[in-house]
Every structure is written in structure tokens, then in C-alpha cells.
Amino acid sequence: MPAAPPFVAAPVVPAAALASASAGAALDPWGPPGSARARRVAVLGVAVLAGLLYAVVSVLRHHQFKTTIDITIFQQAVANYAQLRAPLVLVKSQDPFWILGDHFSPVMALIAPLYRVWPSVVTLLLVQAALLAVAVWAVTGLAVRLLGGLGFAVGGAFALSWGMLKVVDFDVHEVGFTVAFLALACVALVEGRPRALMLWSAALLLTKEDSGLLVAGLGLALLVWGSRRLGVALVVAGGLAVLFTVGVLIPAFSYTGTWTYASNIGGDPSLVGTGLAMAGTVVRHLTEPRGWALLAALAATASLGLRSPVILVLLPTLAARFASSREVYLEMTFYYDAPLMVVCFVALAVAVRDRRLRRGTTAGQSRAWWSSAAGLATAAVCLLAVDVGVHTTEWPRTLAQSDQECPWCDDAHRLIDAVPDGERLIADVGLLGNAADRHPVLMANPEWEDSTHLPLRADWVILYRDSDQFGAGWARERERDLLAGGYAVVDTGSDLVLLHRPTTAGGAPGPRP
Numbered sequence: 001m002p003a004a005p006p007f008v009a010a011p012v013v014p015a016a017a018l019a020s021a022s023a024g025a026a027l028d029p030w031g032p033p034g035s036a037r038a039r040r041v042a043v044l045g046v047a048v049l050a051g052l053l054y055a056v057v058s059v060l061r062h063h064q065f066k067t068t069i070d071i072t073i074f075q076q077a078v079a080n081y082a083q084l085r086a087p088l089v090l091v092k093s094q095d096p097f098w099i100l101g102d103h104f105s106p107v108m109a110l111i112a113p114l115y116r117v118w119p120s121v122v123t124l125l126l127v128q129a130a131l132l133a134v135a136v137w138a139v140t141g142l143a144v145r146l147l148g149g150l151g152f153a154v155g156g157a158f159a160l161s162w163g164m165l166k167v168v169d170f171d172v173h174e175v176g177f178t179v180a181f182l183a184l185a186c187v188a189l190v191e192g193r194p195r196a197l198m199l200w201s202a203a204l205l206l207t208k209e210d211s212g213l214l215v216a217g218l219g220l221a222l223l224v225w226g227s228r229r230l231g232v233a234l235v236v237a238g239g240l241a242v243l244f245t246v247g248v249l250i251p252a253f254s255y256t257g258t259w260t261y262a263s264n265i266g267g268d269p270s271l272v273g274t275g276l277a278m279a280g281t282v283v284r285h286l287t288e289p290r291g292w293a294l295l296a297a298l299a300a301t302a303s304l305g306l307r308s309p310v311i312l313v314l315l316p317t318l319a320a321r322f323a324s325s326r327e328v329y330l331e332m333t334f335y336y337d338a339p340l341m342v343v344c345f346v347a348l349a350v351a352v353r354d355r356r357l358r359r360g361t362t363a364g365q366s367r368a369w370w371s372s373a374a375g376l377a378t379a380a381v382c383l384l385a386v387d388v389g390v391h392t393t394e395w396p397r398t399l400a401q402s403d404q405e406c407p408w409c410d411d412a413h414r415l416i417d418a419v420p421d422g423e424r425l426i427a428d429v430g431l432l433g434n435a436a437d438r439h440p441v442l443m444a445n446p447e448w449e450d451s452t453h454l455p456l457r458a459d460w461v462i463l464y465r466d467s468d469q470f471g472a473g474w475a476r477e478r479e480r481d482l483l484a485g486g487y488a489v490v491d492t493g494s495d496l497v498l499l500h501r502p503t504t505a506g507g508a509p510g511p512r513p
Contacts, residue, residue: 043141046152050159051133057168057395058125060402065409066394067121067433069443071171073099074108075121075436081112082119090440091432093255093452101254104245105174107206120437124172131176132167135342138183142190143349147356150366151349157382158345161301162389163337169394170335171433178207179338182214186310186346189218194230201234205241209250212241213320214339217313224309238316255452264326278323285322290330297332298340300385304355305347314343332392411493412462418491418498419460426456428464428475428496435462446474461487461499 061067069091077087077099087099087109100106115123140155147154158164167175185200201218204211219234246259254260265278285291298314305311317339321329328334356366369375390396416435419425425439435441444463448456461482467475479497483489487499 039144040141042152043137043144043155046140046155046159047133047137050136051129053159054129054132054168055126057398058129059122060398061168061394062122062125062433063409064398064401064406065412065430065434066398067125067171068429069171069432070173071121071124072432072436072441072443073102074124074172075433076440078108078111078115078124079119081109082116091443091450093450094442094454094457095255095452097255097452098253101250101252102260103174104209104250104253105177105207107177107203108174110177121172121433128167128172128176131180132164132338134180135164135183138180138187139342139345139349142187142346146190146349146353150352153382154345154349154352157386158341160386160390161341161345162297162332162392163335163339163341165390165393165395166333167335167338173335174207175335175338178204178211178214179342181207182339183342183346185214185218186313186342189221189313190310190346190350197230198234201237205238205245209245210242210317210320212238212245213316214238214313215241216316217343220312220315221309224312261326264324281325282319282322285330288330290327290332291322294330294332294337298344301341302344302347304351305344305349306351308347308351308354310343310347310350313347314340408494408496411496414493415462415491415496415498419462423460424458425460425462426458427462428467429469430464430467431462444475444478446470446478448478459501459503463497463499465495465497 062071072091073089076089076091080087086096089097089099089102092099092102099108111124111127114127136155136159139158140151143151143154145151164179167173167179181200181203185197185204188194188196188200197218201215204215216235216238219231219236219238222228222231222234225231246262250259251257265274298318299306302311321336329336355361370379412431412434416425416427416431416438419435419439421438423439424442425435426442426444427435428444432441432443439460442450442456442458444456444461450456463475463479465475465479479499482499485501487501490498490500492498
């Protein structure tokens with residue numbers, strides 16, 4: 001049985017052994033660990049380096065017009081928070097639309113003071129990079145305390161894991177807070193700090209409506225480790241928090257008065273019907289290649305960590321994803337897997353520590369193994385796995401394009417700059433992130449409606465004529481309709497067109513399309 005945290009009754013491994021492992025004494029395969037201060041500085045260095053890398057790639061993506069509607073949603077909400085207004089999101093609806101009625105992420109309000117100082121979507125990108133760096137600091141620090149020098153390799157692999165990099169690939173989301181808070185909660189779990197564990201668990205509940213599942217997972221790990229009272233408390237609190245959020249809080253703020261995404265878990269009005277629908281979805285996903293692929297990827301990432309109770313933290317979240325009809329949860333192409341990376345790498349560090357303690361491995365034995373053919377082969381496989389993970393993301397392409405000219409980007413900037421500041425703008429989805437700082441923006445689409453089916457209304461429009469976001473040809477057809485409805489072409493470039501509806505002599509707008 002794995003070693004229990006110090007606050008769990010009747011720990012399997014004596015406290016002295018735990019202290020020795022935490023200090024890295026006689027267990028470090030890379031030689032004497034040096035001073036504690038030096039290790040702390042080195043851990044901080046890994047986190048800062050990772051944060052800078054996340055920030056650079058995030059800003060590069062923004063300048064390459066790869067930020068789209070999601071960053072616009074959060075920018076509009078945070079901008080309203082910064083002005084002490086309700087977090088309304090224009091791009092979702094031209095009627096008052098609270099972001100808290102879509103996804104319950106009040107934690108995003110913490111960005112508001114920084115946004116007020118620097119009102120830019122780049123602020124959101126840099127905050128997210130910093131939050132990911134906090135997670136790297138927490139996981140790397142724990143791994144170093146448990147494993148000595150090998151912990152730096154664990155932390156580096158975590159920083160470059162596919163789940164973490166995909167957060168940067170997809171605009172800005174509340175997952176930055178989720179990853180940071182979960183990492184700090186997992187560290188508190190492993191190090192036996194119940195107050196810190198409860199604090200970070202409570203913070204997790206403010207990140208998104210489903211984060212209670214992660215809290216319940218922390219409780220499961222404690223139950224297996226033997227801390228029944230706190231474990232049960234976290235399981236119950238996490239489950240009730242999810243039910244209260246989707247059943248009460250979100251409907252209270254929702255435009256429709258309901259939880260919009262209820263259909264993802266069956267949509268049956270009866271509890272039995274919903275349960276049967278979810279069970280059927282789980283069975284279907286378990287028999288599909290993408291379901292097996294996700295499980296295999298997580299197993300390969302955690303490796304020895306599958307033997308640690310920490311891995312149980314991801315079970316409620318993973319079960320919910322397999323029970324959901326939202327297929328993207330299993331596709332490993334978006335940002336949803338970042339919290340799972342935290343659990344996998346913390347579990348890996350704990351499992352390796354436990355294995356060393358069980359075997360009584362000395363520093364000399366560890367160095368000898370890592371210098372052997374088996375150790376070198378293992379290191380090579382790990383490096384290859386990290387490289388493969390990096391190349392499943394947009395990072396290589398983003399970095400390669402950083403020193404290339406982009407005429408399309410130049411034309412896009414010129415057309416956006418031609419719209420007077422503060423004017424409402426309907427724009428192609430690929431322009432939203434870059435136009436959001438200066439304009440209240442709406443997303444162009446074939447139906448010419450927002451998500452609440454209100455017709456789009458604005459005097460300025462930028463279309464990408466060759467857009468295939470909603471099928472081929474829709475943008476050119478919409479351009480013809482707008483021209484027939486009183487809009488005029490102001491400027492063009494790289495298959496982009498800026499349209500404006502002139503006002504009449506009396507100052508009233510011209511006819512609507």
C-alpha cells in the first residue's frame with residue numbers, strides 16, 4: 001500500500017522515512033541535492049521559464065490572428081468586471097447575457113484589476129500563462145521534494161505535456177485557474193496539509209461548474225489513504241457543489257433560465273432516464289477508438305502513477321466526460337485535459353517515491369540504473385513521448401510562423417484600424433480576438449444571428465470572403481445581401497472586405513439588410 005500523507009491515521013511509512021524522502025536525502029539519482037534554497041530557486045526557475053514560454057507563444061498566436069471567439073467572450077466579461085458592471089457578453093447575445101449563466105466561472109473576476117490597468121486581451125493571455133506557471137511551480141516543487149533531482153525532469157515533462165500546451169493553443173479559459181488551484185490542492189493532499197487542501201478545494205469550486213468533480217476526486221484519494229472523515233466531506237461537498245451550480249446558480253443567471261448544457265448528459269427529465277442515458281453513453285465511448293485512445297494516453301502519461309491513490313482524483317471528471325454526449329471531451333484536441341495532466345504527474349512523482357521507499361533504493365543504485373542501458377532507454381522513451389506530445393499541438397507551427405511575413409494579417413489590421421474606436425463591429429470569427437480591444441464585436445455567421453437568435457445589428461462589418469468556418473461560399477453570399485441592403489465597400493485586402501452602412505442625411509442609419 002502506498003505511503004499515506006502525514007495527517008492520515010496510521011501511516012504505512014514512518015514519519016522519518018517520509019521526511020527523508022521529502023528532503024531528497026540519499027534518494028537523489030543526480031547526486032547530492034545541494035541546499036534547500038538552491039533547489040527552491042531552481043524550481044522557481046523552471047516555473048518562470050515555462051511561464052515565459054507560455055506567454056511568448058500565446059502572444060505570437062494572438063498576433064497571428066489565431067485567437068477567436070472564446071477570448072472575446074472572456075474579454076467582454078472581464079472588461080465589464082473591471083468597470084464594476086455585470087459580466088455581460090455581447091458576442092453571445094445583444095440582449096443582456098450573463099457569462100455566469102453560460103459557465104459558472106466567477107474566478108475570472110480576479111483578472112479585472114489587472115485589466116483595468118492594461119485593458120487588452122493580451123492581459124488575459126499573460127494571466128493565463130502565469131497561472132499555468134504556478135501549476136508548474138507547484139508540481140515541480142513537490143516532485144523535487146519527493147525525488148530530488150529527478151523531480152526536475154518530472155516538472156519539465158509536466159510543463160511540456162500535451163494537455164498543458166493545448167491550453168495555450170485555445171485562447172483563454174478558466175482552466176488556467178483550475179490547473180493552478182488543482183496543483184496546489186494536490187500538493188497539499190500529498191504533503192498532509194488538510195487546511196490548505198480544503199482552501200484550494202474551495203477555490204476550485206469557483207473556476208467552473210464541473211470542478212466539484214475534481215474536489216470529489218481529491219476526497220476519493222483520501223478515502224483510499226484512510227482519512228475517511230475528510231475524504232467523505234470532500235466527496236459530498238464536490239458532488240453537491242456540482243448539483244447546486246448547474247441546478248440553481250447557472251439557471252439563476254441564464255438567459256433561458258435553464259442550464260444550457262443539460263442535453264449533454266441525456267436531457268431526459270427523469271432521474272432514471274438520465275442515468276440510463278449516461279450509462280449508455282459511457283458504454284458507447286468505451287467501445288470507441290477515441291475513448292480507448294484517451295485512456296491509453298493518460299495511462300502512458302501517468303505510467304507508474306497508476307499505482308498511486310492520487311490517480312483517483314481524475315476518476316469523477318473522467319467518468320463525467322465518458323458519460324457526456326459532447327464528443328470533444330474525448331478527442332484530446334482542446335484544453336480539457338490540462339487538469340488531468342496535474343493529477344497524472346503528481347501521481348507519478350508519488351508512485352516513484354513509494355517505489356524507492358519500498359525497495360530501499362540508495363542514491364548510488366539510482367545513478368547506476370539511470371546510467372545503464374535500461375535507464376538510458378527509459379530516458380530516451382520519455383523524451384520521445386514529450387516530443388510527440390509537443391508535436392500534437394500548434395506550437396511548432398506557431399513558432400515557425402513567428403518570423404514569416406503575413407500579408408493577410410497586415411490587411412486584417414488595416415481594416416480593423418479603419419473602424420472608428422468604440423463602434424460595434426460584426427467580424428469573421430478569425431478577427432474577433434484582435435478586434436475586441438477597440439470594438440464591441442459580434443461574430444459573423446450564415447444565419448446572421450447571435451446565439452440567442454437575435455439578428456446581428458452593426459454599421460460596420462468585416463468578412464473573410466473565403467471563410468469555410470460554416471461551409472464554402474457563405475461569406476460571399478452574405479456580402480451580396482449586405483450590399484443589397486444598403487452597406488458599401490470601404491476597403492478590401494487578402495479576400496477580406498470592410499463594409500459600412502452609411503447614415504442618412506438626418507443621421508439615421510440606412511436600410512437594414
